[in-house]
Amino acid sequence: PxxxxxxxxxxxxxxxxxxxxxxxxxxxxxxxxxxxxxxxxxxxxxxxxxxxxxxxxxxxxxxxxxxxxxxxxxxxxxxxxxxxxxxxxxxxxxxxxxxxxxxxxxxxxxxxxxxLVAVMHGGELQQMAPPIDIYDRPANRFVATFVGNPPMNILPAALGEQGVIAGGRIVPLERTRLTQCRLAEIVEIGLRPEDCSVAQPGEPGALPGEIYVVEPMGNETLVNVRLEGGNVSVRAGRDFRGAVGESIGVAFDPANACFFNAAGLTAVHRVNSNGREK
Structure with missing residues (x-):
């Protein structure tokens, strides 16, 4: 001093x-x-x-x-x-x-x-990997929801004959991916906000919901949508306009989704643009 x-x-x-x-x-x-x-x-x-x-x-x-x-x-x-x-x-x-x-x-x-990023929780190492892998290939539900702002959206999921049932709709899955999910006994689906988009109510393949809150960020707009099974955050354009309570759809490509089993582990990872698992 x-x-x-x-x-x-x-x-x-x-x-x-x-x-x-x-x-x-x-x-x-x-x-x-x-x-x-x-x-x-x-x-x-x-x-x-x-x-x-x-x-x-x-x-x-x-x-x-x-x-x-x-x-x-x-x-x-x-x-x-x-x-x-x-x-x-x-x-x-x-x-x-x-x-x-x-x-x-x-x-x-x-x-x-x-x-290299090491993600800790409760004194235990959850995952250690390069930042892009931590973000794109989270080892489990905790890492998926801890890394990212807004965090990854998680919805309850079940498997049907042709795809995954989430948010009140059946989302078609490619056969190999559907088989992987079935073998892994997945119970939840995870989606990054940037992998979701707003859609017109009733649009084919879109999950039906209503606007819960709208947060203009300047360069983009975060739209929180209430779906069957929970709320999801969607990154929309800066020019998005919508009122709280308004009906809206949420669309996404299931190839960009992560699937979690009952233990919270990532059983099936997202697929990149070439159709190969990342």
């Missing part, structure tokens, strides 16, 4: 015996990355919680370590700075070729920064 911000950041270098000129240059470089150059002459008691967190991060970065251990380092930062810092930490770690173990509850940080 008796040291300035600059002295705190440079302390690991001072311990190493780094010459003063080298320390100042490195402190300035790291302070610029973290946007704390204007704080270098202040004492810790003069800083906000977010500023103190950035100083602590700078003190770790300044050493150019072989590995970083970061426990929610951006949690106290405002949204704009958090966005900037995500990119800077990723760029820095790649430049230093430094392994980083990064703990976060923010799935956006995990998906955008990581080469």
């Amino acid at each position: 008796q040291m300035t911000v600059a002295e705190n950041i440079g302390y690991p270098l001072w311990i190493r015996g780094t010459p003063e000129a080298g320390r100042k240059a490195k402190i300035g470089e790291v302070a610029a990355i973290l946007e704390i150059g204007h704080l270098l002459d202040r004492r810790p008691r003069q800083l906000s919680g977010g500023q103190r967190q950035r100083v602590a991060l700078a003190r770790a970065i300044v050493r150019d370590p072989a590995a970083f251990l970061m426990d929610e380092p951006l949690s106290n930062l405002d949204a704009r700075l958090r966005l900037t810092m995500r990119g800077e930490i990723k760029r820095l770690c790649q430049r230093l070729s430094a392994t980083t173990i990064y703990v976060t509850h923010d799935q956006v940080e995990a998906l955008t920064m990581a080469d």
Whole structure:
């Protein structure tokens, strides 16, 4: 507490015996990355919680370590700075070729920064895979609903002769996929909001429902639709117009669906555009 911000950041270098000129240059470089150059002459008691967190991060970065251990380092930062810092930490770690173990509850940080994501629940590892696999091929229902904003839609499902029964309708399935679902004894179907689309009421193949809430997001509109069996979120265009309670349909390609068994495991994954399982 008796040291300035600059002295705190440079302390690991001072311990190493780094010459003063080298320390100042490195402190300035790291302070610029973290946007704390204007704080270098202040004492810790003069800083906000977010500023103190950035100083602590700078003190770790300044050493150019072989590995970083970061426990929610951006949690106290405002949204704009958090966005900037995500990119800077990723760029820095790649430049230093430094392994980083990064703990976060923010799935956006995990998906955008990581080469490998490990999803934990109740102290147990649920899945470890590249971000795209975590998103497209979730190992189980927990991972599917935890990763993604809005999360994956889950509806109760049963199998008929020609397809899956969900949301009050029979959705046709390709024969091989139907056989896989039958062998796996699936009980639920999962759909990402971007894999669903709004449709006219009564449109063939669309699930019938009514608008529960509409959330304009600027670049898109999130439409929450109440179906038989539960609500689903649908990503619609920015020009979508609809009133709460209005009848609407939800359409989707069943090739983009995940199917879960009674144990909550993903029994059948989505299929890519070439017809091969991803």
